[in-house]
Amino acid sequence: xxxxxxxxxxxxxxxxxxxxxxxxxxxxxxxxxxxxxxxxxxxxxxxxxxxxxxxxxxxxxxxxxxxxxxxxxxxxxxxxxxxxxxxxxxxxxxxxxxxxxxxxxxxxxxxxxxxxxxxxxxxxxxxxxxxxxxxxxxxxxxxxxxxxxxxxxxxxxxxxxxxxxxxxxxxxxxxxxxxxxxxxxxxxxxxxxxxxxxxxxxxxxxxxxxxxxxxxxxxxxxxxxxxxxxxxxxxxxxxxxxxxxxxxxxxxxxxxxxxxxxxxxxxxxxx
Numbered sequence: 051x052x053x054x055x056x057x058x059x060x061x062x063x064x065x066x067x068x069x070x071x072x073x074x075x076x077x078x079x080x081x082x083x084x085x086x087x088x089x090x091x092x093x094x095x096x097x098x099x100x101x102x103x104x105x106x107x108x109x110x111x112x113x114x115x116x117x118x119x120x121x122x123x124x125x126x127x128x129x130x131x132x133x134x135x136x137x138x139x140x141x142x143x144x145x146x147x148x149x150x151x152x153x154x155x156x157x158x159x160x161x162x163x164x165x166x167x168x169x170x171x172x173x174x175x176x177x178x179x180x181x182x183x184x185x186x187x188x189x190x191x192x193x194x195x196x197x198x199x200x201x202x203x204x205x206x207x208x209x210x211x212x213x214x215x216x217x218x219x220x221x222x223x224x225x226x227x228x229x230x231x232x233x234x235x236x237x238x239x240x241x242x243x244x245x246x247x248x249x250x251x252x253x254x255x256x257x258x259x260x261x262x263x264x265x266x267x268x269x270x271x272x273x274x275x276x277x278x279x280x281x282x283x284x285x286x287x288x289x290x291x292x293x294x295x296x297x298x299x300x301x302x303x304x305x306x307x308x309x310x311x312x313x314x315x316x317x318x319x320x321x
Contacts, residue, residue: 062114073104102167105174125262133172146247149229156225179207181277188318208252214304216240218288
């Protein structure tokens with residue numbers, strides 16, 4: 051146990067709480083602005099841009115309390131690198147998400163293609179989605195297929211988040227535009243293949259990063275609700291935006307899906 055503690059990063063323990071508090075404050079300010087329909091000028095949009103930055107930062111620091119620093123670092127590099135590559139391919143070819151064009155007002159581009167918040171968003175979604183899935187599956191953690199169920203649930207949670215993100219990004223924020231034909235089955239103009247794209251992207255990222263996300267030390271650790279809190283806050287933000295825009299079907303899907311996930315996560319944590 052002492053060896054495991056020595057390998058953990060002491061900086062993660064020191065910085066986790068203050069960074070999480072800042073994340074909560076930034077989230078609260080953005081949520082209130084969204085609720086009141088306050089449109090920030092271009093020079094004030096840095097406040098909204100801080101949200102994915104702090105979401106990724108608090109997620110990695112929380113992970114650093116349980117895993118060695120090198121594991122967290124490699125996992126972050128894998129998630130950011132792979133998500134950047136997949137989003138870039140998607141923007142250029144339409145695979146695997148469908149034909150999409152990102153707005154110039156969304157964010158600066160990495161490699162002139164990928165809006166920089168997207169890889170950070172994937173960091174938060176993968177780490178916290180997996181954390182929520184682990185809580186949900188905790189009663190079955192000693193079964194043979196526990197790991198596969200965790201990966202599958204984490205991928206489904208990513209799709210659930212996207213079902214709320216698409217109407218928010220397209221109709222509330224105008225971050226991107228889908229170019230699918232009118233005859234294509236769609237969800238708020240996003241083609242349904244986009245759901246498959248999010249599922250397979252999450253699975254690919256988890257498949258390559260999972261070796262670094264597993265704690266190989268046989269040390270019992272306390273239940274961590276941090277992934278559930280961050281996950282619900284990110285979903286609450288986009289759901290609030292959809293509610294303000296009266297996109298009630300999307301609101302209903304997000305509320306039902308995340309309520310079920312939260313109930314099973316809390317139930318699993320108390321098992």
